[in-house]
Amino acid sequence: MNKVINISKKNNIKEFDALIVGGGGSGMRTSLELAKSGLNTAVISKVFPTRSHTVSAQGGITCAIQSADPNDDWRWHMYDTVKGSDYIGDQDAIEYMCSEGPKAVYELEHMGLPFSRFENGRIYQRPFGGQSKDFGKGGQAARTCAAADRTGHALLHTLYQNNVKEGTNFLNEWFAVDLVKNSKNEITGVIAFSIESGEVCYLKAQATVLATGGAGRIYASTTNALINTGDGLGMTLRAGFPAQDMEMWQFHPTGIHGAGSLVTEGCRGEGGYLINADGERFMERYAPNAKDLAGRDVVARSMVMEILEGRGCGPEKDHVYLKLDHLGADVLNSKLPGICELSKTFAHVDPIKEPIPVVPTCHYMMGGTPTNIHGQAFSRNDGNDFMVSGLFSVGEAACVSVHGANRLGGNSLLDLVVFGRAAGKHINEELKSGGGVENASNEDIELAMSRLNKLNESESGYEVADVKKQLQTCMQNYFGVFRRGEFMEKGVKELEEIREKSENLYLKDKSIAFNTNRVEALELQNLLEVAEATAISAMMRDESRGAHARDDFPERDDENWLCHSLYDPVEKKLGKRDVNFVPKEVEAFPPKMRSY
Amino acid sequence: MELSVSLYRYNPEQDKFPYMKNYKVKKPEKDIMVLDLLNMLKEDDATISYRRSCREGVCGSDGMNINGKNGLACITPLSEVLKGNKLELRPLPGLPVIRDLIVDMTQFYEQYEKIKPFLQSDSEPPEQERLQSPQDRDKLDGLYECILCACCSTSCPSFWWNPDKFVGPAALLQAYRFLADTRDTKKQERLEELGDPFSVYRCHGIMNCVNVCPKGLNPNKAIGEIKSMLLTGSKEDKIKVVGLE
Numbered sequence: 001m002n003k004v005i006n007i008s009k010k011n012n013i014k015e016f017d018a019l020i021v022g023g024g025g026s027g028m029r030t031s032l033e034l035a036k037s038g039l040n041t042a043v044i045s046k047v048f049p050t051r052s053h054t055v056s057a058q059g060g061i062t063c064a065i066q067s068a069d070p071n072d073d074w075r076w077h078m079y080d081t082v083k084g085s086d087y088i089g090d091q092d093a094i095e096y097m098c099s100e101g102p103k104a105v106y107e108l109e110h111m112g113l114p115f116s117r118f119e120n121g122r123i124y125q126r127p128f129g130g131q132s133k134d135f136g137k138g139g140q141a142a143r144t145c146a147a148a149d150r151t152g153h154a155l156l157h158t159l160y161q162n163n164v165k166e167g168t169n170f171l172n173e174w175f176a177v178d179l180v181k182n183s184k185n186e187i188t189g190v191i192a193f194s195i196e197s198g199e200v201c202y203l204k205a206q207a208t209v210l211a212t213g214g215a216g217r218i219y220a221s222t223t224n225a226l227i228n229t230g231d232g233l234g235m236t237l238r239a240g241f242p243a244q245d246m247e248m249w250q251f252h253p254t255g256i257h258g259a260g261s262l263v264t265e266g267c268r269g270e271g272g273y274l275i276n277a278d279g280e281r282f283m284e285r286y287a288p289n290a291k292d293l294a295g296r297d298v299v300a301r302s303m304v305m306e307i308l309e310g311r312g313c314g315p316e317k318d319h320v321y322l323k324l325d326h327l328g329a330d331v332l333n334s335k336l337p338g339i340c341e342l343s344k345t346f347a348h349v350d351p352i353k354e355p356i357p358v359v360p361t362c363h364y365m366m367g368g369t370p371t372n373i374h375g376q377a378f379s380r381n382d383g384n385d386f387m388v389s390g391l392f393s394v395g396e397a398a399c400v401s402v403h404g405a406n407r408l409g410g411n412s413l414l415d416l417v418v419f420g421r422a423a424g425k426h427i428n429e430e431l432k433s434g435g436g437v438e439n440a441s442n443e444d445i446e447l448a449m450s451r452l453n454k455l456n457e458s459e460s461g462y463e464v465a466d467v468k469k470q471l472q473t474c475m476q477n478y479f480g481v482f483r484r485g486e487f488m489e490k491g492v493k494e495l496e497e498i499r500e501k502s503e504n505l506y507l508k509d510k511s512i513a514f515n516t517n518r519v520e521a522l523e524l525q526n527l528l529e530v531a532e533a534t535a536i537s538a539m540m541r542d543e544s545r546g547a548h549a550r551d552d553f554p555e556r557d558d559e560n561w562l563c564h565s566l567y568d569p570v571e572k573k574l575g576k577r578d579v580n581f582v583p584k585e586v587e588a589f590p591p592k593m594r595s596y
Numbered sequence: 597m598e599l600s601v602s603l604y605r606y607n608p609e610q611d612k613f614p615y616m617k618n619y620k621v622k623k624p625e626k627d628i629m630v631l632d633l634l635n636m637l638k639e640d641d642a643t644i645s646y647r648r649s650c651r652e653g654v655c656g657s658d659g660m661n662i663n664g665k666n667g668l669a670c671i672t673p674l675s676e677v678l679k680g681n682k683l684e685l686r687p688l689p690g691l692p693v694i695r696d697l698i699v700d701m702t703q704f705y706e707q708y709e710k711i712k713p714f715l716q717s718d719s720e721p722p723e724q725e726r727l728q729s730p731q732d733r734d735k736l737d738g739l740y741e742c743i744l745c746a747c748c749s750t751s752c753p754s755f756w757w758n759p760d761k762f763v764g765p766a767a768l769l770q771a772y773r774f775l776a777d778t779r780d781t782k783k784q785e786r787l788e789e790l791g792d793p794f795s796v797y798r799c800h801g802i803m804n805c806v807n808v809c810p811k812g813l814n815p816n817k818a819i820g821e822i823k824s825m826l827l828t829g830s831k832e833d834k835i836k837v838v839g840l841e
């Protein structure tokens with residue numbers, strides 16, 4: 001591998017108008033918008049695009065398309081989302097997502113997404129957690145559009161197919177290492193290498209979009225793919241830009257015990273429910289109205305309470321059961337075929353006959369790079385937001401913020417396509433009206449190369465696999481479903497040691513072609529950045545809100561914390577940022593007690 | 597008890613030829629997946645290379661030849677494939693090897709792109725979604741679920757001989773996915789592009805594709821459907837949209 005690229009050699013610079021880092025749902029929705037624009041656009045992805053994690057999404061995409069209920073209303077969806085976020089989702093962004101949503105979903109259908117259907121031929125919708133009619137007053141809604149329980153697969157493949165149709169440029173199995181930042185603090189592209197050939201390049205662009213997905217792999221047990229290592233966030237944090245709401249991690253109630261694989265909330269939407277060792281449907285106690293379809297944070301905590309109080313199932317009493325057999329083979333085979341497959345493979349259980357052992361499992365990163373609804377990334381200076389020229393972010397990597405402290409099921413896929421589309425449109429307009437960034441100097445480029453160079457030159461140091469395990473155990477132990485100050489402080493200290501190790505990794509394998517050891521080392525360093533941001537944010541937010549539940553501060557504290565947290569990676573300090581309460585068309589939903 | 601794992605190794609920078617390398621590992625107490633075993637081996641020997649991502653059989657990254665049969669490492673339990681205590685892992689057959697278990701999938705993807713794997717419709721899309729009856733939608737089941745892992749195409753002798761001209765089972769399954777979609781209006785054109793002696797007709801019904809598909813799909817059946825559409829001259833009435841539009 002070339003140690004230092006010679007940037008004067010033209011062939012080591014590839015130049016684009018727009019560069020999208022990430023070929024998941026959000027990246028490919030952005031690129032699709034741009035492919036039609038005539039701008040020179042490329043998508044780079046560390047895996048072939050259809051191997052991105054979006055492919056795993058099961059239950060569906062939530063949107064008020066008025067199919068299951070002709071009277072459904074995007075404002076009800078907005079209300080649910082604001083409430084679900086425990087009031088720190090930005091209401092302008094939530095309004096935009098819920099009202100633009102139907103268009104974005106119909107577009108997917110027009111592109112060919114094989115949605116399941118109702119008898120009248122319209123798109124099938126199922127109930128999901130936290131959904132209501134009439135602003136919480138009309139009972140459970142059914143708002144999640146589904147392609148069986150393979151919605152993510154259907155969505156990702158459809159987007160890839162349409163990008164093929166439009167002739168999008170793909171750099172597949174290319175790994176983005178770091179952002180290139182010029183002296184004006186503008187982003188001018190990334191340093192990246194082809195995993196297959198080892199060729200290192202400066203991918204230069206007027207607009208760089210980070211669509212790198214989540215980082216569930218900071219935890220030992222997660223529903224996330226092995227590639228979900230928060231690379232985009234690692235890059236922005238290293239470049240000195242902030243991350244928002246990083247303490248907010250969703251633990252999904254139903255990860256398969258022992259394996260971590262997810263079984264969709266759609267199981268409960270179709271009528272499944274959770275039982276404890278006594279066979280009791282315990283959610284009736286914790287959420288008398290919504291029961292098993294309360295917010296995910298609420299259900300996950302209730303499960304942990306059952307386990308802590310000795311009513312867990314199995315020899316170790318460390319999980320509960322998801323009961324589905326009463327739904328019958330027909331419903332299970334037609335509506336939840338993927339779940340049947342997964343639970344047979346990973347839990348050795350046939351849900352038609354037996355319940356599935358499940359446990360809350362790290363699932364989704366609500367936080368990320370703060371952006372506006374056009375995907376433009378923000379940073380902070382003297383307490384004021386300013387836009388980072390050239391830098392955009394969409395999807396799970398971004399925090400726009402529509403999910404606030406707790407995401408509702410099915411809202412991520414909607415987030416991907418609504419804001420992917422919006423970012424694409426905005427970049428198109430901006431670049432066509434003469435926007436762009438100035439060149440980076442050779443030193444700027446060298447600086448962005450330094451992490452890769454250091455790793456390539458390492459002659460001794462720590463093993464990637466060991467350090468990764470330490471990091472994941474630390475996060476799992478101290479930053480799980482329930483958190484406490486003293487433990488978190490311990491965790492933060494441990495992370496300091498882990499940082500030391502992670503900055504001194506030994507790359508044993510120095511070969512060029514398809515060196516997965518190199519990729520894993522770089523990923524580990526990104527995990528560390530994300531973990532540290534999470535840990536410090538969680539330790540500093542001394543209240544309980546949404547997914548962030550503290551034993552030592554069990555109440556929500558609107559007086560001090562009805563705000564975003566903004567983690568500053570340079571000072572390693574936590575700031576606060578206002579939540580938007582000014583939607584355009586509707587009146588804002590004021591904070592209320594949140595109960596289901 | 598010990599497992600004896602024989603792994604196909606090839607690093608183009610060091611090795612003139614590929615070779616099989618033996619690893620001895622303690623047999624895990626629990627029944628684990630082949631991918632878990634590979635991950636264990638990689639912790640000791642970081643140079644072992646393979647693709648993986650979702651680790652639950654939906655992304656299609658880790659297709660490989662496991663004791664002689666193609667499959668996904670992440671959803672293949674050792675108990676299902678061990679022969680005695682022996683496990684042999686090789687890259688998917690028939691495609692150029694980049695390194696160890698990693699093959700160059702270019703040809704496979706090219707065939708996929710050739711069948712125009714996207715919905716084509718002459719009609720302007722309506723304001724809302726196009727309507728499709730559940731019965732018509734059911735016709736896509738068993739087709740749209742393909743994860744492009746290439747286990748089928750790389751187990752197919754016809755694809756080995758003519759990877760450039762025979763479309764192969766994976767892409768043909770997708771070709772039929774669009775032929776079967778009542779929303780697609782380019783059936784005639786799609787069939788015309790498949791009518792040459794190679795694209796479809798090189799399939800001789802060997803059925804390897806069906807035997808190995810980790811998603812339980814049946815490309816052979818889809819190919820049969822395409823052949824019969826080609827034979828009946830794709831009479832529009834046979835495949836006509838009896839939809840709701």
Ligand SMILES: Cc1cc2nc3c(=O)[nH]c(=O)nc-3n(C[C@H](O)[C@H](O)[C@H](O)COP(=O)(O)OP(=O)(O)OC[C@H]3O[C@@H](n4cnc5c(N)ncnc54)[C@H](O)[C@@H]3O)c2cc1C
Pocket residue numbers: 021022023024025026027044045046047049052053054055056057058059060061062151152174175176177211212213214223224225228231232262264363364394395396397409410411412413414416
């Ligand atoms: C099991 C599971 C089920 C889910 N089900 C649902 C559901 O039913 N409904 C719902 O709304 N949400 C669901 N979610 C959440 C949702 O699937 C994800 O939040 C969403 O798919 C993320 O999409 P993305 O485009 O942001 O990122 P991803 O799909 O994760 O894509 C990230 C992309 O970035 C690329 N990348 C990353 N790092 C680099 C790098 N360094 N260099 C180059 N490329 C890079 C990757 O290759 C990939 O292409 C589910 C999540 C899980 C884990």
